Amino acid sequence: MKRSVLILLVSLLGLSLFAQKQKVKYYQKVDTKTIHFGFTLGLNTMDFYVANKNVPENTDTLFANVNGLLPGFNVSMVTNLRLMKYLDLRFLPGLSFGQRDIYYYKPGGILYGKQKVESAFIEFPLLLKYKAKRINNFRPYLIAGVNYRMDMAARRKYNPEKGIYLRLHQSDLYHEEGFGIDFYLPYFKFSAELKVSTGFRNILVTDPATEHPEYVNALQRLRSQIWVLSFHFE
Secondary structure (H helix, E strand, O other), X not given: OHHHHHHHHHHHHHHHHHHHOOOOOOXXXXXXXXXEEEEEEEEEEEEEEEEEOOOHHHOOOOEEEEOXXXXXXXXXXXXXXXXXXXXXXXXXXXXXXXXXXXXXXXXXXEEEEEEXXXXXXXXXXXXXXXXXXXXXXXXXXXXXXXXXXXXXXXXXXXXXXXXXXXXXXXXXXXXXXXXXEEEEOOOXXXXXXEEEEXXXXXXXXXXXXOXXXXXXXXXXXXXXXXXXXXXXXX
């Protein structure tokens, strides 16, 4: 019995030492470089904060809302500047594409119509990345900063032939916050990151179309919000 207990204790001690053994750390030089580069592929869902002019139960005017989120995609370049041991400055110029559908309802929840808003952004995010201490081959981090976006798909004119009676301002400044994890591989660093991006300004063009002005008149303001899941390769 004593022999069995001794064997068990030795086995547990061996397992404990094995578990505490530090793994080989891959690609350590990326953490000491003053500047390094990479690229990003990502997915997004675009949304609006919709402020209606009226409460639908108390008026005969329309009430608007975004129902359901549609997938989009992102691609960008990565420039990473090491400021301190745990702090980096990141510039990630790129492109993002997506779509939002605004549905309009009559009182009682009766669908009146919808406006499809397609976006093709040129974006210039400037972000601070605060990194935790590296644990073997991964490292969690927080990200925050601003992103200037210009929507190349924003329409300059209404298009009655296609039923487009809603226009947005082309440019906006966004604040961004998120988190992610760096995974160190033998020849590069891979990161998975989730962030939310919210516009500062009302991007609704408030001058309505001559035909069907109700699509604009029902709204007080629109603020853009974008959720982004990014995969960085550095």
